Amino acid sequence: MKIAHRILMLLAMSALAIVFVTPLLFMVASSFKSEDAIFSNIASLSAYMPSESWSLDNYREIFSRSQLPSFLLNSAIIASSVVVGGVLLNSMLAFALCRLRWGGRQAVLAFVVALLVVPFEVIAIPLLSLVARLPWPAIEHGALTLQTGWFNSLHVQIIPFLANAFCVFLFYQFFRDIPQELDEAAKMDGAGPWTLYWRIIMPNSGPVIATAAIVLxxxxxxxxxxxxxxxxxxxxxxxxxxxxxFFGRSESWGQIMAYATVVTLPVLAVFLAFQRQFVASVVGSGIKG
Known part of the structure; x- marks a missing residue:
């Protein structure tokens, strides 16, 4: 029975892997082909691998015909800022909810959990109205001034997304499993809340930090x-x-696939780099998929 169960699990996981990997293989393979080559063998297995006449022409075109390098740089700045700021901010809140004792802690935790079911579309318009009124320092004619509105900037795409209810809950669940004896021993040596957070909790939270970084x-x-x-x-x-x-400027599916491949690769790279920590965090925090 155990062998049969393992075989069934292996078959099920293989089927899921094929379902998720096949579109990616088609996308990457098509990015090296011409328009005619993509549709000439779309019904065969050769559609999922580069052809004999593969080339980098599609990649040259997307970098020359679009502002892809600038877009990639903007997304890299936004994503890295959200990851660094989000990990710090969400872990601090989770630490305060889990390891400190203060009035209203349970109410705040309940509010964070309630936010998990609120989609972004619900708050998009109120958030848009808010950022339209917020000031931001700017330099005009050599003088520092405050301008109203955050539009057409990078910080408007960073600051509203630093706080993440799911990441707070993820950190909270992980911090609960760290023995309280570590806190007590550190307090006996004169450690305060900041020392507990920075010297005790965070060094023991590598898996959940990696998971939060992936999510953010x-x-x-x-x-x-x-x-x-x-x-x-x-x-x-x-x-x-x-x-x-870019879709509005190009009708070449090879170039479109090349663009999609370039955009997808950073996400795959980040996940593959932290996949072991991600699995360890999911198992350690008691979250079942």
Missing amino acids: FIAAWNQYLWPIMVVQGTGARPVQPGIQQ
């Missing part, structure tokens, strides 16, 4: 609705709205 990076990298709402120019535009702009 993917969310920031895949931003589409919000940049369309707050960014009208191309100076602060990230890669996802840039895809829509």
Whole structure:
């Protein structure tokens, strides 16, 4: 029975792997082909591997015909800022909820959990109205002034997404499993809350930090609705709205697949780099998929 169960699990996981990997293989393979080569063998297995006449022409075209390098740089800045700031901010809140004792802690935790079921579309319009009124320092004619509105900037795509309810809950669940005896021993040596957080909790939270980094990076990298709402120019535009702009300029499916491949590779690289920590965090925090 155990052998049969393992075989069935292996078959099920293999089937799921084929379902998820096949579109990626087709996308990458098509990015090296011409328009005719993509559709000439689309019904055969050769559609999922580069052809004999493969080339980098599609990649040369997307970098020469679009502002992809600028879009990639903007998305890299946004995603890295959200990851670094989000890990610090969400872990601090989770530490305060889990390891400190203060009035209203349970109410705040309940509010964070309630936010898990609120989609971004619900708060998009109120958030847009808020950032339209917020001031931001700017230099005009050599003088520092405050301008109203955060539109057409990178910070409008970073600051609203630093706090993440799911990441707070993820950190909270992981911090609960860290023995309280570590806190007590550190307090006996005169450690305060900041020392407990920075010297005790965070060094023992590598798996959940990696998981939160993956979650925040993917969310920031895949931003589409919000940049369309707050960014009208191309100076602060990230890669996802840039895809829509490129689709309107090119009808070549080879170039479209090349663009999609370039945009997808950073997400795959980040996940593959932290996949072991991600699995360890999911198992350690008691979250079942």
